[in-house]
Amino acid sequence: MKPWDGLFSEQDLGALLGAVAFAAVKHQDQRRKGHRHLPYINHPVRVAEILWSVGGVRDMTTLVAALLHDTLEDTETTPAEIELRFGPEVLGVVQEVTDDKSLPKAVRKQHQVEHAACASPRAKIIKLVDKICNVSDLINEPPADWPKPRVVAYVDWSELVVAGLRGVNPRLEAMYDDVVRAAHTMLAASNV
Ligand code: ZN
DSSP states (O other): OOOOOSSOOHHHHHHHHHHHHHHHHHTTTOBOSSTTOOBTTHHHHHHHHHHHHTTOOOOHHHHHHHHTTTHHHHSSOOHHHHHHHHHHHHHHHHHHTOOOTTSOHHHHHHHHHHHGGGSOHHHHHHHHHHHHHHHHHHHHSOOTTOOHHHHHHHHHHHHHHHHTTOSSOHHHHHHHHHHHHHHHHHHHHOOO
16 A cells, blocks of 8 residues: 555445454454453554554554454464455564464563564554553453452553654653553552
8 A cells, every 4th residue: 555645545445344344253252351242343543543543653563463363363263364355464463463372372472572672663552552442441341350469560561562663653652651640540549
């Protein structure tokens, strides 16, 4: 896809709507972990919308990849499907933000910390907004089966990952910092 020149092409808008529809079908039977168990699709839509509205991102490859960012990791979607529908560039970004589920969870989490700094700028800002959304969801909608130490550990780990994601989009970094500050304040105030 060509760089943004102030207008979106028919092809760009088709890809964006196609990605919303594709992700909605792929995540249709999934719910978020929070206590209200909101539809999973709310999450990738929010990630893409924050990139657009807060980050000022107009790069269609990033926005489409954001909508698809959890399809490889959390659904039966194959890389070939994404490549066929959205092209190799989008697939490459989605693969960059996908954990290798064959590895144990602790290894995957350490991998995210160690590899964040090597990610492409597109992958970095998608990962950053993913952490913004996950931390804010954990604080506003804590999963019923997550004791407070687990929430604290997630927030602390996210800060280690985000340290490697900085330097691309200051507005998104400031949003993350605000969300984490609020999270620490709420966690310190709660006795749960
Ligand atoms: Zn996500």
